[in-house]
Amino acid sequence: xxxxxxxxxxxxxxxxxxxxxxxxxxxxxxxxxxxxxxxxxxxxxxxxxxxxxxxxxxxxxxxxxxxxxxxxxxxxxxxxxxxxxxxxxxxxxxxxxxxxxxxxxxxxxxxxxxxxxxxxxxxxxxxxxxxxxxxxxxxxxxxxxxxxxxxxxxxxxxxxxxxxxxxxxxxxxxxxxxxxxxxxxxxxxxxxxxxxxxxxxxxxxxxxxxxxxxxxxxxxxxxxxxxxxxxxxxxxxxxxxxxxxxxxxxxxxxxxxxxxxxxxxxxxxxxxxxxx
Numbered sequence: 001x002x003x004x005x006x007x008x009x010x011x012x013x014x015x016x017x018x019x020x021x022x023x024x025x026x027x028x029x030x031x032x033x034x035x036x037x038x039x040x041x042x043x044x045x046x047x048x049x050x051x052x053x054x055x056x057x058x059x060x061x062x063x064x065x066x067x068x069x070x071x072x073x074x075x076x077x078x079x080x081x082x083x084x085x086x087x088x089x090x091x092x093x094x095x096x097x098x099x100x101x102x103x104x105x106x107x108x109x110x111x112x113x114x115x116x117x118x119x120x121x122x123x124x125x126x127x128x129x130x131x132x133x134x135x136x137x138x139x140x141x142x143x144x145x146x147x148x149x150x151x152x153x154x155x156x157x158x159x160x161x162x163x164x165x166x167x168x169x170x171x172x173x174x175x176x177x178x179x180x181x182x183x184x185x186x187x188x189x190x191x192x193x194x195x196x197x198x199x200x201x202x203x204x205x206x207x208x209x210x211x212x213x214x215x216x217x218x219x220x221x222x223x224x225x226x227x228x229x230x231x232x233x234x235x236x237x238x239x240x241x242x243x244x245x246x247x248x249x250x251x252x253x254x255x256x257x258x259x260x261x262x263x264x265x266x267x268x269x270x271x272x273x274x275x276x
Contacts, residue, residue, distance in 0.1 A: 031174045031181070038170030045163050049156065056152045063145035070138045077131045084124035091117035 094113045108114055 031177045034177055035170060035174050038166065038173065042163060042166050042170070045159065045166065049159050049163065052152070052156055052159065056149065056156060059145060059152065060149055063142055063149060066138045066142050066145065070135055070142070073131050073135045073138070077128060077135065080124050080128040080131065084121055084128060087117045087120040087124060091121065 091114055094111065094117065095108055098108045098111060098114075103111075
């Protein structure tokens with residue numbers, strides 16, 4: 001019993017699933033539904049492209065920021081090179097003055113101005129090396145960003161072309177579905193299985209026509225109309241025959257006809273005259 005109930009529920013589930021699938025197929029093949037689905041896909045693609053554009057814009061902005069940073073660092077490097085050259089020139093000037101004064105090498109290196117120039121020169125050189133290394137690093141990043149931006153631009157163009165193709169495909173798909181539905185409806189109408197019921201209605205009208213004609217024929221026979229019509233036909237034939245005989249008599253054909261009749265009887269073999 002429980003198994004039978006289980007089978008019944010499974011059969012009911014299959015029935016409902018089949019009906020749902022059938023209804024879904026009807027909806028899926030509706031031109032308006034197809035157009036709406038394509039519109040949803042196009043909107044989703046367009047939204048993705050917009051997000052992609054934002055990411056690409058961020059990437060381009062970072063690249064431009066690095067370019068701007070390189071410009072700033074380049075200006076700082078140029079300033080540091082000038083400062084370093086100035087410290088070196090001042091140190092040379094101090095050394096030349098102290099050498100002219102006859103100071104020894106130790107005295108020169110211990111001179112306060114010389115020490116300031118040396119310290120400044122070393123600081124400028126160290127900072128300059130760091131700035132130049134940073135510029136080299138930024139240039140590598142910019143080159144990498146340039147390649148990535150170019151690749152993303154190509155992909156973005158492909159996505160835009162894909163959206164255009166989807167729009168054209170949507171129009172073609174809707175047109176194909178409409179054409180296919182029309183062709184199917186025409187074929188079903190011709191085959192007498194149209195879903196709109198026109199074939200069934202036409203068949204019903206034909207059957208009704210046959211039934212009415214049969215009913216009229218039966219009613220006519222029951223009312224004696226057919227017998228009366230037959231009698232009227234016989235009377236009309238007799239009237240025409242009588243009129244023809246009278247016409248033959250008036251034009252002299254009646255004697256010819258009457259004389260031909262006995263002659264014909266004499267010519268027929270196997271027949272004897274009856275006694276009077």
